[in-house]
Amino acid sequence: RVRDEAIDAAVVTEPIPAGGDLSCRTIVEEPLLIVTPEACDVSRGTKVLGELPFIRFNRLTGTGRIINSRLRQMRIRVHETMELDSIEAILEMVAEGIGVAVVPEHCVTVRYIDKLKVLPFGDPPVTRKVGFVERTQHPRTAFTDALYEQLLASEADREQPLSAAIAKCAKVKNPVSSTGH
Numbered sequence: 001r002v003r004d005e006a007i008d009a010a011v012v013t014e015p016i017p018a019g020g021d022l023s024c025r026t027i028v029e030e031p032l033l034i035v036t037p038e039a040c041d042v043s044r045g046t047k048v049l050g051e052l053p054f055i056r057f058n059r060l061t062g063t064g065r066i067i068n069s070r071l072r073q074m075r076i077r078v079h080e081t082m083e084l085d086s087i088e089a090i091l092e093m094v095a096e097g098i099g100v101a102v103v104p105e106h107c108v109t110v111r112y113i114d115k116l117k118v119l120p121f122g123d124p125p126v127t128r129k130v131g132f133v134e135r136t137q138h139p140r141t142a143f144t145d146a147l148y149e150q151l152l153a154s155e156a157d158r159e160q161p162l163s164a165a166i167a168k169c170a171k172v173k174n175p176v177s178s179t180g181h
Contacts (some may be wrong), residue, residue, distance in 0.1 A: 001134050003046045009134040011151070013062035024131040025148055028155045030105045032126045034066065034119040035112075037097040040154060041119050046076060053099035054078035058085045063128050067102045070126045091116070 001007045003022055011027065032040075034049060042048055048181035049071070056078070058064045071078060081099050084090050087107045094101050102121050132148045134141075 002135060005135070005138075008138060008140050009147065012131055012133055014066065014129045014131070021135050021137070023136045024133045027130045027132055027148075027151050029127050029129045031032055032063070032070075032102050032121040032128060033105055033108060034100065034102055035091065035094050035108060036100045036119070036123050037094060038115050038117055039097070040100070040117055042119055045119060046066070046074060046099055046122065049076050049102070052079070053081040054100040055090050055093050055099045056080055056083040057087060057090060057101065057103065058083060059168045061085075063104060066126065066128050067121075070122060074122065076080060104152055 002010050003149075012024075034046065036048055036052065040048065040052070044051070055066060056064070059068045077105055082093075087103050090101045090103060091107060091112055093099065095112055108116065108118055132144075132151060134144050138144075
């Protein structure tokens with residue numbers, strides 16, 4: 001739609017359709033995480049993906065393609081139970097003990113910290129890029145430049161949900177007394 005001039009710009013996940021008359025600027029690169037039910041034994045690391053029912057994020061999306069490709073590269077055979085378009089629905093199902101999934105870090109918020117265990121997806125962790133795509137030449141570059149800068153500023157100000165959740169959980173489970181004990 002950007003190439004066809006129906007819209008000025010789009011926020012997309014990789015693979016990012018750049019080249020030719022399109023350019024792409026990265027907004028953020030974030031890790032993908034394995035999420036399991038809280039009761040799950042995660043000592044076997046990524047092998048848990050092949051041991052529990054797998055709830056797949058839509059493989060037609062950029063993130064879904066990244067996950068699918070990396071599963072193949074890692075030679076992990078999953079026992080797929082369903083494929084969904086909603087990461088929130090996937091997290092709810094994992095939290096209820098239905099299976100295991102791979103999701104972007106920003107989706108794992110404080111709401112889930114007591115219901116899930118999280119592991120890095122790969123070593124080094126697999127990431128996804130979120131980018132800002134626009135035509136290389138168009139009449140509204142001042143507008144799209146300002147929008148891109150606002151997206152960058154918003155991302156820089158965003159507290160990492162998982163990091164915040166882990167810190168909050170650690171404070172609750174391991175409170176430090178005023179005497180230092």
